[in-house]
Amino acid sequence: MLFEFFLQQCSKTHPHYSLLYIFLLLFYMIFSYLSTSLIIGSIQLFLKFIYNELFPPIPIFRFHI
16 A cells, blocks of 8 residues: 555654654545545435436335224
8 A cells, every 4th residue: 555655764764753654644544435435325325316306216005994
């Protein structure tokens, strides 16, 4: 992964390189998780909208005796 290589090279120049590497990697993982869930949510919303436009719900009439 290119991002991990970049983090390793940048963090070697810092005196506490392992701590900096861990924090940057954690930030990247959280950001990628949030962006992935946001993308999945927007795709689901789009598909739900398209499905409702193409196949509108059929009204079901129930008769009670």
